[in-house]
Amino acid sequence: MSYVTLSLTLIFVLIPLVLSKTFKLGLEKDTLIAAVRSIIQLLAVGYVLQFVFDSKQMIYIVLMVLLMIVAATHNARKKGTSIKGITWKLFVTFVCIEVLTQAILLGLRITPPEAQYIISISGMVIGNSMVLGILFLNRFTAEVETNQKQTELILSLGGTPKQAIHTQLITAIKASTIPTIESQKTIGLVQLPGMMSGQIIAGADPVQAVLFQLLILFLLLTTAVTTSIMLGYLSYPTLFNERMQFLKENLAVEES
């Protein structure tokens, strides 16, 4: 696709602009910002990726992945209700999941050790992990908040912090991973996954595209479950001190 054809696609930006104006939806400004930002950001990413692919140097791949993890950490921290000191826990979680998935993929030679594969798969894994992190944190903090009395009761009867928070932890892990699992049950029937569509459009064999998409789907199952569990087990100890007392003040604090 050339820049000329791309400029024609701006029609798809114009339509919502006109509609917004006609129906006084007040969405013009945000639509414009969204369009401009996606053009700039994606083109920038495109050129950076081209540079990384051409250079064929591992260091750039690692830097690129690190950048994604930092961005994901920043985003998850900003969007999710929080627990004190969550930033580095998010970071550690994302790093572990990236290392785990790439180790399996590269170690078993499922995907070749090439920049295209490593970076695009990492992008999907880290992006998914970020969404899961936000889902988990929002649910977990809400569960802990509404069940403070139960936590206190279990502690008062001689329970440990882990026992006192167990139900909330499990509820939040389940609730945050269920959407990933559920959406995979209907995939292909209702919607074609974005990556597969992209590949098919680019001329890949549909069956090849499906096989690759399956790999990604399975990867995302691992990502979802490990993100929630890791984040859960890393973050709940912050809510207690060494005298096994519940620290309400460490819950949902806004980090500046």
Added chain:
Amino acid sequence: MKDAALELKHVHFSVNGLHILKDITGVIPKGKITTLVGPSGAGKSTLFKLCNGLQTASSGDIYIKNKRIGSYEPTELRRLVGIALQEATMLSGSVMKNIAVPLTLQGKQMEKEEAAHLLEIVGLDQGFLNRDASDLSGGQRQRLSIARTLVNRPQTLLLDEITSSLDKVSQQDIEKLIVKINQEFGTTIIWITHNLEQAMSIGDYTWVMMDGELVETGPSDLLNNPSDARVKRFVKGEIE
């Protein structure tokens, strides 16, 4: 002090710059029933949470058997000093699950007979075992909460307003039960109540707290003739 179940020395507690407990010093005699009274917000429940280890004093110390409570394992301390919390909180699930909690926390199981026996002690029919705990009335929850606290066989029992939702007759049942536990097992009891008559009839000793301070202590009939001016107004019902 030799026959002290609990000894408090200059205990202060502050939260967010709020001075909630101020210089509490006193002795809870072993094997006796001490009633704790005072207006709402005086700091009674907070004092209980310090004794059970749910919170730690900002300064000062609490001693059990001449050992600072900080030197006990938190879980050990909480089994030694059992508390029935003011809210009689229930976990979601059956009455059976709730009464067995102290054991399940230790990886043990409770036999149905034992659970039924405990319910019987607090005056609940064993038919309740399969009921959902969230369906219980306020008074039934309080009874279940007492039974649950007894499971750990604590040496000291902290009871926070455990009869506030009960009618007169049930109140007397629970009073008899607590006196019986005190006499049979020598369990030290501290009992928070808003009912001054109850405080006098049940208590061997009474502590009066106001605005975070311990203003008067002594044999429970002190409430008939308090020396402190504020306590005089409190027993006359002029301070809520």
